[in-house]
Amino acid sequence: MSNVSPDVVRELAPTGKLRAAINLGNPVLAQGTPEAPRGVTVDLARELARRTGLALELVPFPAAGKVFEALQAGAWDVAFLAIEPVRAAEIFFTAPYVIIEGVYLVPKDSPLKTVADVDRAGVRIGVNKNSAYDLFLTRTLKAAQLVRGENGVALFVEQKLEAAAGVKQPIAAYAQSHPDVRMMDGRFMEIRQAMGTPRGREAAAAYLRKFVEEMKASGFVADALKRSN
Structure with a gap:
C-alpha cells in the first residue's frame, strides 16, 4: 500500500486512475507511438504511479499545445510541459526537471546569421502552434512575424519562410539530413520542462514538487534521458 496521503491520491487521480498526458511532439521527452510511448516522461509517470499506488493511464498527444487545450476538458491529471506564464495561470508547475534549448532553422544561404538578426521586419518564422x-x-518578438500550424518546419519548407523555430535536438537532426538548410548558432530561449497538475490541486502540486526534486537528485531523470536520447 502507498503511504501517500489520501488528499494527494484524491487530487492526483479524481477518476481513480492517474492520467498522465504524454507529448509525443517533443522527441527529447517522449518517443514511440501513441500505443507504446517511451522516454523520460513515460518513465516519470510510471514511477509516480508506483509510488502513489495508483493505476496509470498514459494519454498521448501530438503536441504540447494539444495537451494544454485538453486541460479544459479535464482530460489529464499530470502533464509534462514547458513552464510558460499563459500555462501557469491554469497549471501548478514543479521546478524544471530538464532544460532544453529553442533554436532557429534557416535556409543555408540565408543572410540571417545570429539569433538577433531574426527579429526584423519581413522575417516569417514557422512554429508549432501553442508550443x-x-x-x-509571441511575447518577445518585436518585428518578425510568426506563422503557426501543426508543424512549423513543414510550414517553413512549404511556404518558403525565412526561418523555423523549434527544439534543438530535432532541428539539428533535420538540418543534418537536409543540406539546403542550417541550424543557426545560439539559442533564442531555454525551455524549462516541468511536471504540472491543474490549479486547485494544492496537495497534488506540493507532492509533485518534492517528487521531481527526488527524481533529479537520485539520477533517475539523467538515467532516463540517457536511455532514450
Missing part, C-alpha cells in the same frame, strides 16, 4: 517557443516568441 513553448510559440508562446515565448
